[in-house]
Amino acid sequence: MSAASGGAPPPAAQIERPAPTIRVRHLSHRFGSLDVLRDVTFDVGPGEIFGFIGPNGAGKTTTIRVMATLLEPMAGRVEIDGVDVTIDPAAVRRSIGYMPDHAGVYDRITVREYLEFFADAFRVPSLDVVDAVLELTDLGKIQDRIVATMSKGMKQRLQLGRILLHDPKVLILDEPASDLDPRARIEIRDLLLELRSLGKTTFLSSHILTELSDVCTSIGILEKGRLVVAGPIGEIAARLEALRGAQAHGHAPPRYAAAPGAYPAQAHHAPPVGPGAPTPPGAPGDPAAVDPLQAAGPPPGYGPHARPAADPAGPAAGYPGMSQLSRRKVKVRVLGDPEGAAFLLRGGPGITDIEIVAGAVHVGYMGNDVKIAEIVQHLVQRGIGVIGVEPERNELERIFLEVTQGEVQ
Ligand SMILES: Nc1ncnc2c1ncn2[C@@H]1O[C@H](COP(=O)(O)OP(=O)(O)O)[C@@H](O)[C@H]1O
Ligand SMILES: [Mg+2]
Secondary structure, three states, X not given: OOOOOOOOOOOHHHOOOOOOOEEEEEEEEEEOOEEEEEEEEEEEOOOOEXXXXXXXXXXXXXXXXXXXXXXXXOEEEEEEOOEEOXXXXXXXXXXXXXXXXXXXXXXXXXXXXXXXXXXXXXXXXXXXXXXHHHHHOOOHHHOOOEHHHOOHHHHHXXXXXXXXXXXXXXXXXXXXXXXXXXXXXXXXXXXXXXXXXXXXXXXXXXXXXXXXXXXXXXXXEEEOOEEEEEEEHHXXXXXXXXXXXXXXXXXXXXXXXXXXXXXXXXXXXXXXXXXXXXXXXXXXXOOOOOOHHHHOOOOOOOOOOOOOOOOOOOHHHEOOOHHHOOEEEEEEEEOOOHHHHHHHHOOOOOEEEEEXXXXXXXXXXXXXXXXHHHHXXXXXXXXXXXXXXXXXXXXXXXXXXXXXXXXXX
């Protein structure tokens, strides 16, 4: 990948990233007077499982239809595996497996007949492929079953099987887990992981935050047609954490708006603010303020490629919930009477409230993960046996609450 020939490896900042498998740039679309997509930009790297998350009406399906060559965007560009979807849609269709939301299946044929039919339609040369797909999707045992008699989860796996027949590099799945029962969801999740191990890149959408989040290597959050954040979950969390830290010291930008060109993916505009660039001052109202999520954190791996669009309308682009950013809760379980632990923590520095719920001490605090460590240390030093420490929300839920405003179009 790197152009370095032989000698010492290039410095970290110069190591080339692999070309993104999906590249979305400044995608905008309207239906009538409704701005459905507004300047959406992000990348999905090879081998990733990218979760595109947003409430109903956010514009997920519209984005996906552009990727799947079914809708020509009014502005912007989408490339799949280096091919522009509007310039060579036929080539793009060969490289993608697209599963629409609420797709139906032909009911009155068997599972094998269904797959053989589509193998023919896709001009897949060998029917061995059908066997391989039956095995991969674990549908071999029921290959002679009539599709109509299958559960929703099985039908969903059959749909996934259908889009794998031509061995596409990229899977584009619109709400693949919606309406599935927990077991079927777990099965889809396992299948996605297996497909990842086979080298596929997956883009999936969901309006339920936690539905498939545990398999996603990166996420993008879409709200009212705008991408509010994108990148690997760990990196976004780290950038938010750094932002909280900076804010605690009084120098985080209080806005959540990015200057044009403020993220690496937009290299053709102003020079990008790279990982090594200094954190800008980002004073209130500073037109050059850089999105804190982009600037405050560690070097991006495959992200950040999202640029939350600056809203010319004004404060709507302000960073939501800043005042609550550092107020968090952790559940602490201790050996013996929780009252003792509660007593030791009550009124301590940075502790906002203490409650005992179902035998656990719920500690409200201001700060970041360092504070959790301090709380545990404080208890342990005073002879309390700490047996469990559980931050109130998982990382993704916290990110979601911090970067979105809860608006639905
Ligand atoms: N063909 C269409 N004509 C008019 N409006 C549409 C059309 N498709 C989608 N919309 C509108 O665009 C918005 C985004 O829709 P969609 O992309 O389906 O969102 P999501 O998949 O996130 O639920 C919604 O307000 C929807 O009503
Ligand atoms: Mg949709």
